[in-house]
Amino acid sequence: SxxxxxxxxxxxxxxxxxxxxxxxxxxxxxxxxxxxxxxxxxxxxxxxxxxxxxxxxxxxxxxxxxxxxxxxxxxxxxxxxxxxxxxxxxxxxxxxxxxxxxxxxxxxxxxxxxxxxxxxxxxxxxxxxxxxxxxxxxxxxxxxxxxxxxxxxxxxxxxxxxxxxxxxxxxxxxxxxxxxxxxxxxxxxxxxxxxxxxxxxxxxxxxxxxxxxxxxxxxxxxxxxxxxxxxxxxxxxxxxxxxxxxxxxxxxxxxxxxxEYVPEEKAPIRVTAHNPVIIVLSAKNEERLKQQVERLLSVIGKGEVTESNLADAAYTLQVGREAMEER
Missing domain, CATH: 3.40.47.10 (Thiolase/Chalcone synthase)
Known part of the structure; x- marks a missing residue:
């Protein structure tokens, strides 16, 4: 390898x-x-x-x-x-x-x-x-x-x-x-x-x-x-x-x-009412879509999705996930 x-x-x-x-x-x-x-x-x-x-x-x-x-x-x-x-x-x-x-x-x-x-x-x-x-x-x-x-x-x-x-x-x-x-x-x-x-x-x-x-x-x-x-x-x-x-x-x-990679310091994207981001979710059917929503709520409740990484989460859901029928 x-x-x-x-x-x-x-x-x-x-x-x-x-x-x-x-x-x-x-x-x-x-x-x-x-x-x-x-x-x-x-x-x-x-x-x-x-x-x-x-x-x-x-x-x-x-x-x-x-x-x-x-x-x-x-x-x-x-x-x-x-x-x-x-x-x-x-x-x-x-x-x-x-x-x-x-x-x-x-x-x-x-x-x-x-x-x-x-x-x-x-x-x-x-x-x-x-x-x-x-x-x-x-x-x-x-x-x-x-x-x-x-x-x-x-x-x-x-x-x-x-x-x-x-x-x-x-x-x-x-x-x-x-x-x-x-x-x-x-x-x-x-x-x-x-x-x-x-x-x-x-x-x-x-x-x-x-x-x-x-x-x-x-x-x-x-x-x-x-x-x-x-x-x-x-x-x-x-x-x-x-x-x-x-x-x-x-x-x-x-x-x-x-x-090791040492990235340049960049100011995080601030998500506000005037600068919103779109959270997109999709699944094969309505039941699985509801399950996706529950999973997202769960990680938010655990503090894994916060204001500081909300823009990153939105980007991944938009670009890094397959768009399925039920949205």
């Missing part, structure tokens, strides 16, 4: 389309998938994905689907779209020949992340979170941290400034949808300005010298503060930025740099 996002971004850059939907889906519809995974000894023995944790012994399969709608920022702003985050840069490569199908290449991973940072025009010191691939294996996790460290070291020798986690510890490995699941986690963390803990990592993998790296495994709920960094003799606050990695068995690698 991260490769799909990379390809979609490339088409947008070249002007070959005006918008794109990209994502992935993973379903286990036949026992043969589990038979193959077991035969290759890839699954966790205890059913826990211990990303960067002690005793990581394999991955946990998961099912899921995710998709993003991508659009050039200028067009999204002009169209008044809700913007959840910005994609600053993407990169893909391949690990080439290694000692085995599931053995990653740390050099290729490092080059991939370095390429994404350079394409994004982002200094590694300003990245404050990494949503890691983090399959929870004794071999893969140390190699991933090695590749990340190599990429970051070209910009900074600082240690312990970047949080790290993996949604695989929560929902398992979604394979083709793993990348889009991680993007969902990043966007939610940005929206809530909160870093959430990566599970099953109270004791860290002893094969990873985290104290010598830029990374700290996120182990508790914490406010995600914007980093204040000195670069070129100038100290300033940078927006929340995150990198996300996806490394497929067989060597297919992808990395995306995501930045």
């Amino acid at each position: 991260l490769t799909a996002i990379h390809e979609a971004c490339e088409h947008l850059y070249r002007g070959e389309c005006e918008l794109a939907m990209a994502g992935g889906v993973n379903l286990y519809l036949h026992p043969l998938s589990y038979v193959g995974l077991c035969a290759n000894q890839m699954l966790s023995i205890d059913g826990q994905c211990k990303s960067f944790g002690k005793g990581g012994n394999g991955f946990v399969p998961g099912e899921g689907v995710g998709v993003v709608l991508l659009k050039p920022l200028s067009k999204a702003i002009a169209d008044g779209d809700p913007i959840h985050a910005l994609i600053r840069g993407t990169s893909i490569n391949h690990g080439g020949k290694t000692n085995g199908y599931t053995v990653p290449n740390p050099t290729a991973q490092g080059e991939l992340i370095r390429s994404a940072l350079e394409r994004a025009g982002v200094h590694a010191r300003t990245i404050s979170y990494i949503e890691a691939h983090g399959t929870g294996t004794e071999l893969g996790d140390p190699i991933e941290v090695t590749g990340l460290t190599q990429a970051f070291r070209k910009d900074t020798a600082d240690k312990g400034f970047c949080a790290m986690g993996s949604v695989k510890s929560n929902i398992g490995h979604l394979e083709a949808a793993a990348g889009i699941a991680g993007i969902g986690k990043i966007v939610l963390q940005m929206k809530n300005r909160t870093l959430v803990p990566s599970l099953h990592a109270q004791e860290l993998n002893p094969n990873i010298p985290f104290e010598q790296t830029p990374f700290v495994v996120q182990q508790e709920l914490e406010e995600w503060k914007r980093p204040v960094v000195e670069l070129g003799g100038e100290t300033q606050e940078y927006p929340r930025m995150a990198g996300i990695s996806s490394f497929g068995a067989g060597g297919a690698n992808a990395h995306v740099i995501i930045e």
Whole structure:
């Protein structure tokens, strides 16, 4: 799914389309998938994905689907779209020949992340979170941290400034949808300005010298503060930025740099007797229309529709809903 996002971004850059939907889906519809995974000894023995944790012994399969709608920022702003985050840069490569199908290449991973940072025009010191691939294996996790460290070291020798986690510890490995699941986690963390803990990592993998790296495994709920960094003799606050990695068995690698969107402050539209808005409701029949009215009254009663967002509610009901027969 991260490769799909990379390809979609490339088409947008070249002007070959005006918008794109990209994502992935993973379903286990036949026992043969589990038979193959077991035969290759890839699954966790205890059913826990211990990303960067002690005793990581394999991955946990998961099912899921995710998709993003991508659009050039200028067009999204002009169209008044809700913007959840910005994609600053993407990169893909391949690990080439290694000692085995599931053995990653740390050099290729490092080059991939370095390429994404350079394409994004982002200094590694300003990245404050990494949503890691983090399959929870004794071999893969140390190699991933090695590749990340190599990429970051070209910009900074600082240690312990970047949080790290993996949604695989929560929902398992979604394979083709793993990348889009991680993007969902990043966007939610940005929206809530909160870093959430990566599970099953109270004791860290002893094969990873985290104290010598830029990374700290996120182990508790914490406010995600914007980093204040000195670069070129100038100290300033940078927006929340995150990198996300996806490394497929067989060597297919992808990395995306995501930045929070900080909109320009706009005065809310004031709804008054002289500046009214129209609330439109429709349904298939009169009974369902009455149900729509009751639902709207319910959310108004709960305070979810207020004077401050009444214009937004009217806009969504006019533009974002299908007009049915009974109105």
